[in-house]
Amino acid sequence: MRFTRSSWSTIALGTASLLIAAAVATGFARNERRQNESIARAMTGGDPSRAPALIRRYGCAGCHTIPGIPGSxxxxxxxxxxxxxxxxxxxxxxxxxxxxxxxxxTPQAFSPRTAMPATGITEAEARDVAAYLYAQ
Structure with a gap:
């Protein structure tokens, strides 16, 4: 199949349109993520950026599937x-x-027979984890 100059122009225009649409969608996704993080910080008083390390340290990913945490x-x-x-x-x-x-x-304060263990996480650390979970 031979492509004419017009065909190449159409292909180039279509490709450019797809790239622009992808860039706009990425911008919207970033804005939404920032907005969700801001709301989660205000709700919990925590910092979601500290949570991934805490989630790994306290073993949360061993029992739960957690978005954005590799291996969880x-x-x-x-x-x-x-x-x-x-x-x-x-x-x-x-x-x-x-x-x-x-x-x-302290999950046992809500449900004494829960399988979730008391991990020793502090309240401040739990606020960070809560902020992360609400931001997702």
């Missing part, structure tokens, strides 16, 4: 994807920032 494919606990859209935390506490922080620190 645990199947013991619930997936933590879209946690901000849920009504309850672990089916026992209303999904509110203070409840999530306290659940992360």
């Amino acid at each position: 494919d645990g199947q013991v606990g619930a997936s933590l994807s879209d946690l901000r859209t849920r009504v309850y935390i672990a089916g026992v506490a209303t999904n509110a920032p203070d409840n999530l922080v306290q659940w992360i620190v």
Whole structure:
């Protein structure tokens, strides 16, 4: 098949249009991510950027699937994807920032027979983890 100058122009224009659309979509995604992080910081008083190291240190990824954390494919606990859209935390506490922080620190206070262990995470660290989970 031979391409004419007009065909090449059409291909180039189509390719340029796709690249522009991809750049715009990427910009929107970045804006949404920044906005979600800002809201999560305000809700929890935590810093989501510190959470990935904490999630690894406390072994959260061994039991949970956590978005954005490589190797977090645990199947013991619930997936933590879209946690901000849920009504309850672990089916026992209303999904509110203070409840999530306290659940992360002392889950047995909400559900004495829960399989989730008390990890020794501090409240400040739990705020960072909560901010991360709400920002996703």
